Amino acid sequence: MLLVGMTGHGKSRLGSFLMSPEDTFSIKQAAFEFSEECKASTQIITAKPLIENGIPFELVDTPGFGEKAGKDLEHTLQAVKYLKSAQEISAVVFVYK
Numbered sequence: 001m002l003l004v005g006m007t008g009h010g011k012s013r014l015g016s017f018l019m020s021p022e023d024t025f026s027i028k029q030a031a032f033e034f035s036e037e038c039k040a041s042t043q044i045i046t047a048k049p050l051i052e053n054g055i056p057f058e059l060v061d062t063p064g065f066g067e068k069a070g071k072d073l074e075h076t077l078q079a080v081k082y083l084k085s086a087q088e089i090s091a092v093v094f095v096y097k
């Protein structure tokens with residue numbers, strides 16, 4: 001399951017919540033690093049294994065769009081490389097606040 005969207009809209013925060021909804025974790029303990037303010041944080045695509053209803057899958061956090069000139073291209077190339085190597089994408093979640 002791939003989390004995509006504009007920078008600062010909450011992909012990493014949502015991903016961390018989905019990994020452990022019961023935890024009121026601090027930023028340091030979160031599964032996916034997220035920023036304290038609404039600023040760009042994720043730079044590298046990160047996949048974490050998760051089991052839901054006995055079904056194993058990966059939750060994938062991606063860098064956000066709209067950070068600054070040049071970054072969108074860099075992040076898109078990174079995404080293309082990741083998607084080419086991925087076995088299967090079951091869902092793409094567009095995170096919009």
Ligand SMILES: Nc1nc2c(ncn2[C@@H]2O[C@H](COP(=O)(O)OP(=O)(O)OP(=O)(O)O)[C@@H](O)[C@H]2O)c(=O)[nH]1
Pocket residue numbers: 005006007008009010011012013014033034035036037038039040041042043062063064065095
């Ligand atoms: N109030 C509130 N704040 C949120 C929510 N989701 C995210 N935030 C805050 O918004 C800020 C940005 O969240 P991130 O999860 O880092 O955003 P992101 O989409 O991963 O950003 P990039 O990694 O730059 O693409 C952080 O301060 C979060 O705590 C939400 O649902 N409610």
Ligand SMILES: [Mg+2]
Pocket residue numbers: 011012013033034041042061062063064
């Ligand atoms: Mg992020």
